[in-house]
Amino acid sequence: GENVEQHPSTLSVQEGDSAVIKCTYSDSASNYFPWYKQELGKRPQLIIDIRSNVGEKKDQRIAVTLNKTAKHFSLHITETQPEDSAVYFCAASRGFGNEKLTFGTGTRLTIIP
């Protein structure tokens, strides 16, 4: 089955700097890669996703890149703010009838004011 690895497990960044979180996956049939943000005691919420026919996607301060050949994808947050502090999870699925998400182990991001 699919295996998703995520690094780093913790990340501290000065406010205003950029943060990068990286994930690798094992199943070459995976073609949907969402990123979820989870604040303490709250539900995971989608912040951005990318499908395999796209190499990069951007939404304001957040961007995701995908390298299907190398089987890795990354989350980039620019101009970080204190409210960006949370745990971030990457995930992968095949979609198209096989919808289960395999999640990474999470990255605890702390923005230092």
Place this chain on the structure above:
Amino acid sequence: GAGVSQTPSNKVTEKGKYVELRCDPISGHTALYWYRQSLGQGPEFLIYFQGTGAADDSGLPNDRFFAVRPEGSVSTLKIQRTERGDSAVYLCASSPSSTGSPPTEAFFGQGTRLTVV
């Protein structure tokens, strides 16, 4: 509310007891998922429903776990003879995607925190 609703929010039960966890998905969402999240870990897939049928139950850890969705809306996750290792947050998610269509966002509920003592 328009989001995914899970009840109860917290459940404490004694080892060996039976528990039921309920999920109300977003109205009209055909796909429903159950995940389990242990402390410091990512959600772990348990089972996926498309309509009333379980399309993929490969994540259920053993036969003590069972889930139903009889009318294609509300789902119940059932755990028999609970063990201390079952303690975790059980998350439900729903999405409008259907078999053969491109994947879409899965919306998560707040979860049920299950503690087995």
